[in-house]
Amino acid sequence: MKVKKAVILAAGFGTRMLPATKAVPKEMLTLADKPSIQYIVEELAASGIEDVLIVLSRGKAAVTEHFDRSPELEAALIQKNPDLYKEIVDITKTANITYVRQQEIAGTGNAVLYAKGFAGSEPFAVVYPDDIMVSDNPEFPVTAQICRAYEKHGLGAVAMKKFSDEDIIKYSSLAVSPLEDNVYKVTDMVEKPKREEVFSNFSILGRCVLPAKIFKILEETKPGTGGEIWLTDAMKMLACSEGMLGVDFKGVRYDTGNKLGLLKAVTEIGLSHKEVGAAYKAYLKGLLL
Numbered sequence: 001m002k003v004k005k006a007v008i009l010a011a012g013f014g015t016r017m018l019p020a021t022k023a024v025p026k027e028m029l030t031l032a033d034k035p036s037i038q039y040i041v042e043e044l045a046a047s048g049i050e051d052v053l054i055v056l057s058r059g060k061a062a063v064t065e066h067f068d069r070s071p072e073l074e075a076a077l078i079q080k081n082p083d084l085y086k087e088i089v090d091i092t093k094t095a096n097i098t099y100v101r102q103q104e105i106a107g108t109g110n111a112v113l114y115a116k117g118f119a120g121s122e123p124f125a126v127v128y129p130d131d132i133m134v135s136d137n138p139e140f141p142v143t144a145q146i147c148r149a150y151e152k153h154g155l156g157a158v159a160m161k162k163f164s165d166e167d168i169i170k171y172s173s174l175a176v177s178p179l180e181d182n183v184y185k186v187t188d189m190v191e192k193p194k195r196e197e198v199f200s201n202f203s204i205l206g207r208c209v210l211p212a213k214i215f216k217i218l219e220e221t222k223p224g225t226g227g228e229i230w231l232t233d234a235m236k237m238l239a240c241s242e243g244m245l246g247v248d249f250k251g252v253r254y255d256t257g258n259k260l261g262l263l264k265a266v267t268e269i270g271l272s273h274k275e276v277g278a279a280y281k282a283y284l285k286g287l288l289l
Contacts, residue, residue, distance in 0.1 A: 131206025
C-alpha cells in the first residue's frame with residue numbers, strides 16, 4: 001500500500017534551544033530563509049505524501065499561521081514582487097495540512113495516538129521536526145527512501161545511521177541483519193542502552209513508516225521513562241513480533257533541536273542557497289583567514 005499520510009510530532013517545549021524558543025516555536029527557527037518545519041513539509045510532499053497532520057502544543061500558533069494564507073501580505077506583494085508573491089502562496093499549497101493539539105506532553109507514543117482517526121487503516125510516516133534530512137539525491141528524499149522500503153516489503157520501516165561506540169548509548173540501538181543494499185531487517189531495539197545492551201551501532205533517526213496496527217500496540221503500551229508513553233517502546237514490540245526494516249538512508253541529518261546542530265544546518269544549507277550561497281561562502285572564507 002502506498003504511503004500517502006504523515007504525522008509531524010511538533011508538540012515539544014524546545015528546551016534545548018532556550019531562550020530562543022521561549023516565545024518562538026522551535027519548528028519556526030529559520031535555516032537561511034525558511035523555517036525548519038517548511039523543509040520538513042516540502043520533504044514530505046516530494047516523497048509522495050499528500051496529507052499531513054501536525055501535532056502541536058499550546059503556544060505554537062505561528063506554525064499554523066505560516067501555512068495559512070495572508071491576504072494583506074499577498075496584496076502588498078502581488079504588484080511589487082510577483083515572484084515572491086507566488087512563493088508565499090505556494091507555501092499554503094505544499095500539502096493538505098491539518099492540526100491537532102496534544103493536551104499534555106505525555107510522550108511521543110501519546111502524540112502518535114492523536115493520529116489514529118487521521119491515519120485510519122492506512123500506513124503513515126512519522127517525522128520528528130528536529131531532524132532535518134538532506135538527501136544525496138534531491139529527487140529521492142529520505143522520507144521517500146523509507147516509504148519505498150515499506151511499500152516493497154510490507155513492514156514498518158525506520159531511518160537509521162551508524163554512530164560511534166561512544167555516541168550510540170545516547171541514542172537507540174537496533175538489532176539488525178542485512179536484507180538488501182542499504183535495507184536491513186530489524187528484530188529488536190533499545191533506547192539509550194547501557195554498553196552491555198547495545199545490539200549494533202545503528203540508531204533510529206527522525207523518520208519512520210508504521211502500519212495502522214501500531215495504534216493498538218500503543219494503547220496497550222505502559223508508560224515508560226518519565227511516566228510517558230514512548231513510540232520506541234511500541235516499535236520494539238512490533239520489531240520483536242513481526243520484524244521491521246531499517247534503512248541506512250543516503251543523505252545527511254542535522255539535529256536542529258540543539259544549538260550546534262542548528263548552526264551546522266544553517267551553515268551548510270546556507271552555502272547551497274541559490275541566492276546567497278556564493279556570497280556566504282566568500283564571507284566564511286574571509287572570516288577564517
